[in-house]
Amino acid sequence: MNKPTIVILGGGVGGIVTANNLVKLLPQEIDIVLIEKKNHHTFAASYLWLMVNKRTPKQITTSLRGLVEERVNIFFEEVKHIDTENKTISTEKSKIDFDYLVIALGAELDKTHLDKQQYGVHNYFTYEGAAKLNEELQNFKGGNVSIVISSLPYKCPGAPYEGAMLIADFLKNKKLQHKAAVNLYTPEPLPLPVAGPALGNSVKEVMVSKGIGFYPQNQLASVNYDERKIELASGALVHYDLLVVIPQHKVPEVVLQSGLVDESGWIPVNKDTLETKHNNVFAIGDVTSITIPGRWQPDKPMKLPKAGVFAHSQAFTVSEIIASKILGKESKEIFCGDGFCMLEVGEDLAGFAYGDFYGSPHPEVKLKHLGKIWHWGKVLFEKWWLAPIGFRKSILKSFLRIGSSVLKIPVKL
Numbered sequence: 001m002n003k004p005t006i007v008i009l010g011g012g013v014g015g016i017v018t019a020n021n022l023v024k025l026l027p028q029e030i031d032i033v034l035i036e037k038k039n040h041h042t043f044a045a046s047y048l049w050l051m052v053n054k055r056t057p058k059q060i061t062t063s064l065r066g067l068v069e070e071r072v073n074i075f076f077e078e079v080k081h082i083d084t085e086n087k088t089i090s091t092e093k094s095k096i097d098f099d100y101l102v103i104a105l106g107a108e109l110d111k112t113h114l115d116k117q118q119y120g121v122h123n124y125f126t127y128e129g130a131a132k133l134n135e136e137l138q139n140f141k142g143g144n145v146s147i148v149i150s151s152l153p154y155k156c157p158g159a160p161y162e163g164a165m166l167i168a169d170f171l172k173n174k175k176l177q178h179k180a181a182v183n184l185y186t187p188e189p190l191p192l193p194v195a196g197p198a199l200g201n202s203v204k205e206v207m208v209s210k211g212i213g214f215y216p217q218n219q220l221a222s223v224n225y226d227e228r229k230i231e232l233a234s235g236a237l238v239h240y241d242l243l244v245v246i247p248q249h250k251v252p253e254v255v256l257q258s259g260l261v262d263e264s265g266w267i268p269v270n271k272d273t274l275e276t277k278h279n280n281v282f283a284i285g286d287v288t289s290i291t292i293p294g295r296w297q298p299d300k301p302m303k304l305p306k307a308g309v310f311a312h313s314q315a316f317t318v319s320e321i322i323a324s325k326i327l328g329k330e331s332k333e334i335f336c337g338d339g340f341c342m343l344e345v346g347e348d349l350a351g352f353a354y355g356d357f358y359g360s361p362h363p364e365v366k367l368k369h370l371g372k373i374w375h376w377g378k379v380l381f382e383k384w385w386l387a388p389i390g391f392r393k394s395i396l397k398s399f400l401r402i403g404s405s406v407l408k409i410p411v412k413l
């Protein structure tokens with residue numbers, strides 16, 4: 001066996017899972033390099049709770065080093081150039097050669113509507129944004145709250161709707177429900193359109209029951225910050241006191257320059273193996289573009305949503321494929337398109353949406369009844385995800401030990 005180097009770009013959901021799984025699958029002498037510009041990690045799904053004061057910034061932040069196996073060599077540097085021809089990655093400080101590359105650099109947010117807090121414009125898709133919006137909501141005395149999905153696609157198809165419901169709940173708890181209106185504007189026909197009309201209508205019903213105004217098929221045209229008005233593509237003008245924008249998403253600049261992006265604006269990959277047009281160069285998570293069957297019109301295919309759950313399972317697929325190649329084994333591993341999400345609706349309740357996003361003739365996604373169990377499932381996952389890797393492994397070992405003694409099955413630990 002030769003001694004190849006695997007380089008993973010991006011230490012978010014996809015990058016962390018890829019690195020840790022490769023450690024499990026490959027012998028010590030294989031170099032696993034992770035390049036990430038930030039030395040801390042924040043759990044994005046918890047930005048919603050941070051926004052409504054259910055988490056402090058400290059509770060959802062941890063050191064990246066603690067989440068990743070010690071054997072992984074982490075470069076805390078910014079990727080500046082991806083050279084797929086010469087198989088080299090450049091950062092501001094280093095040049096690193098690779099044999100296998102996994103691009104997990106996520107989506108970047110357009111800055112147009114960010115840092116406009118003095119005009120009452122906020123967002124909760126960034127950690128800093130969610131923290132500032134929390135302060136704003138705590139001081140809010142009433143008025144029009146407009147939540148606007150500025151463009152498609154965006155990460156986590158449920159997040160804007162969860163956000164609207166959590167904000168409505170927060171204002172209700174502040175006894176502001178009669179002094180505040182919460183309205184959501186989106187270019188989509190229904191919430192979570194990828195999941196089809198039945199699920200979308202169920203989510204819409206819950207929103208409406210909370211008094212949230214839902215305005216589908218409304219594209220944001222512009223924002224007049226001084227007059228605090230949004231203009232929609234229809235020409236309608238809406239006054240806001242607090243504007244919560246889901247910003248436009250795009251690939252990081254370094255990915256755009258890599259020659260890997262197609263007309264979708266994202267990296268097209270083989271939907272089963274996640275390999276790009278270059279041999280042994282893979283891309284996973286938000287940075288990818290994967291076409292799936294249409295849900296509304298069969299002749300109009302859609303894109304796989306951007307979500308942590310997909311980045312997570314794609315990371316398993318890619319690490320299995322790379323390890324098999326290195327070990328000279330045949331790999332049957334493919335990404336099957338299954339996904340799920342706990343959809344927070346407020347009052348510590350959540351729904352559970354799950355299904356086969358590769359389903360034919362269209363994705364098959366169902367929603368379980370609202371329950372506290374799904375909310376607590378999400379909380380447990382958050383705690384698990386943010387726990388240091390050593391702690392996670394010892395908990396797992398304890399479970400296995402208890403399981404093996406109860407079931408009387410010998411388990412090698």
Ligand SMILES: Cc1cc2nc3c(=O)[nH]c(=O)nc-3n(C[C@H](O)[C@H](O)[C@H](O)COP(=O)(O)OP(=O)(O)OC[C@H]3O[C@@H](n4cnc5c(N)ncnc54)[C@H](O)[C@@H]3O)c2cc1C
Pocket residue numbers: 009010011012013014015035036037038044045046047048077078079080104105106107124125126155156159252254284285286287306307308309310311341342
């Ligand atoms: C409010 C909110 C709620 C969400 N809730 C859910 C949920 O409930 N369920 C779910 O499945 N998903 C959820 N998501 C989506 C989920 O967080 C993302 O889909 C997931 O993080 C994507 O993983 P990734 O590895 O592709 O990218 P990321 O996790 O974003 O990681 C990308 C990493 O690359 C790094 N990076 C970028 N450019 C460079 C560079 N040039 N050099 C070095 N490093 C770089 C970034 O710093 C980042 O750490 C939510 C997202 C938000 C914003």
